[in-house]
Amino acid sequence: MPANWFFDLIEANMPARGVFADIPGRAAVSYADVRALSARFAHALAGLGVRPGDRVAAQVEKSIGALMLYLACLRCGAAFVPLNTAYTAAEIDYFIADAEPALFICDPGRVDAYRSLPACAATRRETLDADGAGSLAAQAADMPAAFDNAPRGRDDLAAILYTSGTTGRSKGAMLSHGNLSANALTLRDGWRFTRDDVLIHALPIYHAHGLFVATHVVLLAGASMIFQRQFRPADVLAATRDATALMGVPTFYTRLLQEPGLDCASVRNMRLFISGSAPLLAETHHAWKARTGHAILERYGMTETGMNTSNPYDGDRVAGTVGFPLPDVDLRVTEPESGKILGVDAVGMVEVRGPNVFSGYWRRPEKTAEEFRADGFFMTGDIGRIDARGYVHLVGRAKDLIITGGLNVYPKEIETEIDLLPGVAESAVIGLPHQDFGEAVTAVVVRCADADLSEGDVLSALATRLAKFKTPKKVVFLPELPRNAMGKVQKNLLRERLAALYRES
Structure with missing residues (x-):
């Protein structure tokens, strides 16, 4: 040893x-x-x-x-x-x-x-x-x-x-x-890092993504990095001339897509673009492929486990999925209450087990015991499914599940439909207290610049795409969605801000 x-x-x-x-x-x-x-x-x-x-x-x-x-x-x-x-x-x-x-x-x-x-x-x-x-x-x-x-x-x-x-x-x-x-x-x-690689490191290092994933991969490959103190799109794009790989959050890619100099020629030395820490929109995946010729490799992990899944280095990097379980990770989807293992395309709790999974929460043995199954699987709190090809799809967080009129609604499904609408930059769907339904499905939408989009436009478009119980009761427009430092939308802040929406109306 x-x-x-x-x-x-x-x-x-x-x-x-x-x-x-x-x-x-x-x-x-x-x-x-x-x-x-x-x-x-x-x-x-x-x-x-x-x-x-x-x-x-x-x-x-x-x-x-x-x-x-x-x-x-x-x-x-x-x-x-x-x-x-x-x-x-x-x-x-x-x-x-x-x-x-x-x-x-x-x-x-x-x-x-x-x-x-x-x-x-x-x-x-x-x-x-x-x-x-x-x-x-x-x-x-x-x-x-x-x-x-x-x-x-x-x-x-x-x-x-x-x-x-x-x-x-x-x-x-x-x-x-x-x-x-x-x-x-x-x-x-899995990502084929060698001593010939140069990684653009523009992530913060108080978080697992920048401190562990990016730095550890460089160190264990004997590779090198271009160390940037913060993410500036123009600086990252300039660095691609001398680099081979970039690890980032989805915001990196949406901002880089706004750079006029981004094209196939500008990233000709790059072999790999990786995204994580928050969901990457399929729209961003497709736009990046069209501009650069590269398919972004999306992966899935969390603080407690490091990385759990990854789209393949060789093979289809499927937009909207987080790929396959890593070679040493066991992953399953279960019925949250009973722990019953679910089959292909059934939606449930994502659970993982492997050498990457943490030992527990510091000085919280009761909380640790609550989060693990008897056979050692960690209940991630993420809701997802595994398709017939084995790709893992994340639907949302268990805490973000909306129960309206006794029916379960997964926000990701609705957000996907809203994000496809012309004039929508991004969206977040949350459940808010409602006297009749318990929770009301509510959409928070950020318009594209100069877009003329109304609540009626959104609701009428969704009416033919979603079951009525999934259709938002209201659409709230905001200039931006609250995010943490890693780009994750903070739905808890939206729920707090809009908690009285249906009481007021």
Whole structure:
């Protein structure tokens, strides 16, 4: 068994020489730099009292230093707890109180805001900014460039990632060295990453997509990345001249489609475009193929499991699906209440089991027990079906299921129909309290620029496409849909905002 399960695997796949990250306007970071910098940060953490099994929480801007901090946590045996940079001070205090880290690292500009908060004030704080400066970086600067990695096994905790918390308080998903390594190896091989690849990294790194999926695949392939601090369509398009792959959320692709320079010639060096973290509209899939000649590869995962499915590298990448279960993942669709396994095209709860699946929620054994079946399958909360070819289709979230007049309505079906209408940019369908129906199907629509679209237009078009009980009772127009940092529509915010809609009428 490796002394340090995951980092030893990472190091074994690092090339002796070569570039790990090209950073626009800055010096490139080599793999030799990665070894040395992560060692120096690991020494700094150990010097601050961090021991194997401790938690290290970080709310820091995207930087190479932040990635080195994560690798240093692996090396010294600590569990890394990345926190969204958009979280408020009050939210951060909740996470610090819950995780009880030995050390909390934040941007220097946030230190004053955290001094008066109980949990933050009781936790040792160091700083790290987007330019790689700060008290932690200063302590690491003079440390040795080699480090004796702490022994960590496959089942030891490597990270705690807090879920989005759309219902109740966020929960910390515990991910082991084995969870991270198994998923990374499967994705590296399935998506054919090699040392010849250059990935455009424009994702945030407080989330599993950017921190784990993108970064791990590069590290385990010995590949390199173009490290962009944030997503800017023009910068990403320019980077495709020197890259081979892009990982992004659907918003990346809709914004890139608005760039006049996007065409087959502009992406001639690219071999792969991957989308995840939120559903990719079939319309976007088709538009991208028409403009670039590439079929976007859509995949499906979640904080608790990493990636579960992927459209094939070779074979049909079917728009509107998330492909097949990954080779080491068991996936089934069940009747939510009974757990009965359902057949082809039957809609039910998506459940998964495999080496990628987390061990449970931090300090919430009761919640953990609720989410797992007796045979080890994790109930994802996603509603979906498996078609006759084996492709997985996601219909929506269980919490988004609408029960109107005693009948089940899955929002995705209605959203698909609405999004096909001329003048519709995007839509979200939610259930709102209704005296007669219990919940009323309600559509929230964003019009295309200059579109002249009314509620009557939408409802009359749907009347011939949907059963009456599925047809929205009302259509609400908004300039945009609320989204989290990864581009997922926050339907809980729409439900809160429009909760009184039918009472008022």
